[in-house]
Amino acid sequence: MYTLGINAVFHDSAxxxxxxxxxxxxxxxxxxxxxxxxxxxxPFSTWELPFHAIDYCLRIxxxxxxxxxxxxYSFDPYLLIGEQYRGKPTIEIPFDLMGKNAQSEWQNxxxxxxxxxxxxxxxxxxxxxxxxxxxxxxxxxxxxEQWHYVEHHIAHAASAFNCSPHxxxxxxxxxxxxxxxxxxxxxxxxxxxxxxxxxxxPHSLGLLYEDVTTYLGFLHSxxxxxxxxxxxxxxxxxxxxxxxxxxxxxxxQYTITNQSLVNRFGxxxxxxxxxxxxxxxxxxxxxxVLEETLLDLTSWLQRETNAGNLCMAGGVALNCVANARxxxxxxxxNIWVQPASGDDGTALGAAxxxxxxxxxxNTRDFVMNHAYWGPGYYDAEIEKFMQWCxxxxxxxxxxxxxxxxxxxxxxxxxWYQGSMEFGPRALGAxxxxxxxxxxxxxxxxxxxxxxxxxxxxxxVVLEEEASKWFKNAVYSPFMLxxxxxLPEKADLIxxxxxxxxxxxxxxINEQQHKAYYDLLKAFFAKTGVPVLxxxxxxxxxxxxxxxxxxxxxxxxxxxxDALVIGSFIIEKNADICSGADLQxxxxxxxxx
Numbered sequence: 001m002y003t004l005g006i007n008a009v010f011h012d013s014a015x016x017x018x019x020x021x022x023x024x025x026x027x028x029x030x031x032x033x034x035x036x037x038x039x040x041x042x043p044f045s046t047w048e049l050p051f052h053a054i055d056y057c058l059r060i061x062x063x064x065x066x067x068x069x070x071x072x073y074s075f076d077p078y079l080l081i082g083e084q085y086r087g088k089p090t091i092e093i094p095f096d097l098m099g100k101n102a103q104s105e106w107q108n109x110x111x112x113x114x115x116x117x118x119x120x121x122x123x124x125x126x127x128x129x130x131x132x133x134x135x136x137x138x139x140x141x142x143x144x145e146q147w148h149y150v151e152h153h154i155a156h157a158a159s160a161f162n163c164s165p166h167x168x169x170x171x172x173x174x175x176x177x178x179x180x181x182x183x184x185x186x187x188x189x190x191x192x193x194x195x196x197x198x199x200x201x202p203h204s205l206g207l208l209y210e211d212v213t214t215y216l217g218f219l220h221s222x223x224x225x226x227x228x229x230x231x232x233x234x235x236x237x238x239x240x241x242x243x244x245x246x247x248x249x250x251x252x253q254y255t256i257t258n259q260s261l262v263n264r265f266g267x268x269x270x271x272x273x274x275x276x277x278x279x280x281x282x283x284x285x286x287x288x289v290l291e292e293t294l295l296d297l298t299s300w301l302q303r304e305t306n307a308g309n310l311c312m313a314g315g316v317a318l319n320c321v322a323n324a325r326x327x328x329x330x331x332x333x334n335i336w337v338q339p340a341s342g343d344d345g346t347a348l349g350a351a352x353x354x355x356x357x358x359x360x361x362n363t364r365d366f367v368m369n370h371a372y373w374g375p376g377y378y379d380a381e382i383e384k385f386m387q388w389c390x391x392x393x394x395x396x397x398x399x400x401x402x403x404x405x406x407x408x409x410x411x412x413x414x415w416y417q418g419s420m421e422f423g424p425r426a427l428g429a430x431x432x433x434x435x436x437x438x439x440x441x442x443x444x445x446x447x448x449x450x451x452x453x454x455x456x457x458x459x460v461v462l463e464e465e466a467s468k469w470f471k472n473a474v475y476s477p478f479m480l481x482x483x484x485x486l487p488e489k490a491d492l493i494x495x496x497x498x499x500x501x502x503x504x505x506x507x508i509n510e511q512q513h514k515a516y517y518d519l520l521k522a523f524f525a526k527t528g529v530p531v532l533x534x535x536x537x538x539x540x541x542x543x544x545x546x547x548x549x550x551x552x553x554x555x556x557x558x559x560x561d562a563l564v565i566g567s568f569i570i571e572k573n574a575d576i577c578s579g580a581d582l583q584x585x586x587x588x589x590x591x592x
Contacts, residue, residue: 001069001359002061005351006050007343008121009075009152010176011037011221013050014344016373016422017057018351021365023163025060026373026422027053028344031546037222049121050347051129051137056375058136065140071125072148072354074155074346077118079179090119122147150350152178153314154193156341159349160313161188162356163368164336170307172298175314175343176206176221183297183314185252187305190362191352196304203256205290206316208245212286215261216279217269227283228319229455232500234277234284238265242289252300254293275454290316291325298331308333313349317341317480318424320504324482339371339478340423348422370512371427371478376419377548382566385548393568399515403564404522407435407532411561412448414537416551417515420544425479426536427506428460428516430544430551432560434495434533435523441495441533448559450540456504457535459496462520463507465530469493470505479506493531506534 003018016026030036032052058065078086117124122142129137150158156173171186171193182204185197210220213227241264247255262268269279298310310332317323318341327335338345356362386393396402399417406413415431426432432448434441434457442457458479466473470483482502485493496503510517524530537551538544539558545551548565555563555570563570 001355002063002067003070003072003351003355003358004054004057004068005072005074005347005349005354006054006121007074007155007345007347007350008049009118009346010343012342012344013048013053014340014347014422015050015053015057016348016351017061018355018366019061021352021355021359021361023348023366023368023373025057026340026348027056027375027420028422028543029053030543031374031420032056034543034550036541036543048117049124049128051133054125055133055136065125065137065142068142068146070146070148070354070358071122071142072150072155072347072350073118073121074150074152074343074350075118076149076151076179077115078149079151081115090116118149148350148354150346150353151181152346153181153184153198154353155346155349156313156338157184157186157188157193157311157349158353159340159345160311160317160336160338161186161193162191162349162352162364163338163366164309164311165367165369166309166311166334166336167364168307169309169311169336170301170305170332171311172301173312173314174205174294174297174316176210177201177204182206183252183254185301185304187307188311190364191356192362193353197252199253202258203254205246205254205256205293206314208256209286209290209316211261212282215265215268216283217271217273224315225318226452226455228287228321229498230275230280230283231287231321232284232498233454234280234282236285236288237281238285239288241265242285243292246289246293248293248296252297252304254297287319287321290319291322294322294326295329295331298326298329302331310335311338312336313338313341313345315342320480320482321502323480324502327481337478337480339368339425339427339480341480342424344423369477371421371423371425372419372429372513373422374420374429375546376429377566379566379568382548382568386552386568386570389549389552391552391570393570395568399564399567399569400518400522402569403433403519403562404526406562406564406569407433407523408526410435410438410441412444412559414551414555414560414563414565415516415519416537416545416548416563416565418513420546423478425506426534426544427477427479428508428513428534430537430546432535432537433519435527435529436493436495436531436533437527437529439494445495445533445535449535449538456498457496457533458504458506459493459531460506460508460516460520460534462517462524462530463509465524466505466507469531470503473505473507476505476507477509477512479504481505492529495533496531 005016013029029050126140181198183199186193214220
C-alpha cells in the first residue's frame with residue numbers, strides 16, 4: 001500500500017511516500033524550486049502543493065500518481081470552518097463567514113483564499129500540476145475516499161512518535177500554530193496517540209518566538225535559530241518581562257500576554273542595523289524563559305503520564321539549547337526529537353498516521369535512524385553533467401583519504417555525497433566541511449556563506465569518540481542537542497565551540513553514512529582530531545543544494561577551495577582569485 005504525505009501549509013512545503021508503512025522517499029519543495037522554506041509572496045504561498053517533491057517521491061517508487069492508495073494532507077480545514085461542512089461540495093461553504101464562523105484569529109484578508117486552496121487541494125493534485133511534470137501526473141484521479149485531512153498537531157505528534165524507537169512515550173508538540181492548537185500533549189502506544197491536553201490560539205510559544213525574531217530584525221518563520229544563537233551573547237536583563245508575557249497555568253496550560261514588543265522594549269531593530277547589548281539581552285531573556293516554560297510543561301507531562309520516554313516535534317523542538325535543558329533535567333529517561341520537526345515533518349507524520357489507520361496496524365513498522373531520504377545522483381550522472389558544462393575535475397580512488405588531506409591543509413570543502421537530507425539540518429550529504437583546529441575557521445566560514453559574525457558552526461564527531469570530546473555525549477545523529485566541550489579538548493577544536501563552551505553536535509557511525517564516516521576516520525588518523533566542522537551547503541538566502549548543478553553553481557560562485565562530489569574532486573586555482581586580483585577588479589567590499 002502506497003501512502004503519500006503532503007505538507008502545503010504555512011511554510012516548509014514537503015512530500016513523502018510510504019510503502020506498507022516504510023518510508024522510501026521524502027523531500028522539501030524548496031530543494032527543487034530554490035525558494036527557501038517555499039515561502040512565496042501571498043497569494044502564491046505554500047498552500048501551493050509540492051508538485052516537485054511529489055514527483056521525486058513517485059520517481060523513486062517508479063509509480064504514477066494513480067498508483068497511490070491514500071493521500072494524507074497535514075492540515076484539517078474543517079476544524080476552522082466547522083464540521084457541518086465536511087463532505088459537502090466546496091462551492092457550498094460560505095467563505096464570507098470567516099472570522100464569524102471560524103476562529104477570530106484568522107483575520108488576514110487572504111485567509112479565505114488559503115482555506116479554499118486547502119479544501120480544493122485534491123483537485124489541484126489531479127489537474128494543477130506543472131506541465132513539465134506531467135509524466136507522473138497526467139490522467140491523475142485521486143478520489144475523495146483516498147484523500148485524508150490530518151489535524152496539524154496529530155501530524156507533528158505522529159512524526160515524532162510513530163517513527164521513534166519507543167513503543168510507549170509521552171509526546172509533546174510545540175509550534176507556531178495548527179488549525180487551533182499551538183501546543184499538544186499525547187500518550188503514544190504502538191501506533192496510537194491519545195490526546196490528553198492542548199493549548200490553543202492565540203497563546204503560542206512559537207508565535208512569541210517568531211514575534212521576537214521579527215522585532216530583532218530577522219525573518220519570522222525562517223530565522224528563529226539566529227535568535228537562539230544571539231542569545232548566548234546576552235544577559236537576563238529582561239527575564240522578568242518575558243515571565244510577565246508568558247503566564248504558566250496548571251495542567252500544561254499557559255497564556256501569552258498580547259502586548260506590543262515595541263511598547264515594552266523600545267524601537268524595533270531594522271534589518272541592517274548593528275546589534276547592541278540591548279538586542280543580545282532580549283534574545284537571551286526570551287531563550288531563558290522559553291527553557292523555563294518547557295521544563296515546567298515537560299515536568300507536568302511526565303507526572304501526568306508517568307512515562308519514561310518523551311518524543312517531541314513542532315518548530316520549537318528544533319531549539320537544541322532548550323532540548324538539552326530538558327535532557328539535563330532528567331525529567332525523562334530518553335528523549336527523541338523528529339529531525340524534520342518543522343512543518344516539513346508533518347508530511348511524514350500525516351502519512352504515518354493514515355497508513356497505520358488504513359492498514360489497521362498497531363505495530364511499529366519503521367524507525368527513523370537517519371535523515372537521508374532526498375534525491376541522490378550516481379557518479380555517471382555527475383560526470384556526464386560536469387563534462388557537458390566543461391568543469392575541470394579529477395576522479396579519485398580514495399575519496400576519504402584525499403578529502404581528509406585537503407581538510408588537514410585548512411581548506412574549505414563542499415561535500416556532496418549520496419542522498420540528501422530530509423529536514424533543515426545538513427548531516428553530511430550536502431555539507432560544507434572544514435577543520436575545527438584553526439581558531440579563525442568559524443569567521444572564515446561565516447565569510448564564505450555571508451552569514452552574521454555571531455553565528456556558530458557545528459561539529460560532526462565519530463560516534464565512538466564523542467564522549468571523549470564532549471561531556472556525556474551519546475548517540476546524537478540529528479544535531480538536535482548541545483553538549484559541553486570537555487575543557488581539555490577546547491583548545492583542539494576552537495572553531496566549533498560556542499561562546500558559552502557548548503557545541504551542537506552530530507554523531508556519525510558507519511551504518512548511517514559510510515562515506516562521511518570514512519572521511520572522519522581519515523581526518524582523525526591524520527590529525528588526532530575525530531571532529532570536523534559541518535555546516536549546510538548553501539549561501540545566504542538559498543536552500544541547501546540538491547542537484548549536481550546546484551552544487552557546482554554554489555561552488556563556483558563562492559570562495560570554497562574544493563568540491564568533493566561523488567568520486568570526483570574539483571579544485572580552484574588560488575592564484576586566479578587572489579586578493580590583489582580582486583582589488584584590481586574593483587571588488588573591495590564583501591559581495592552582496
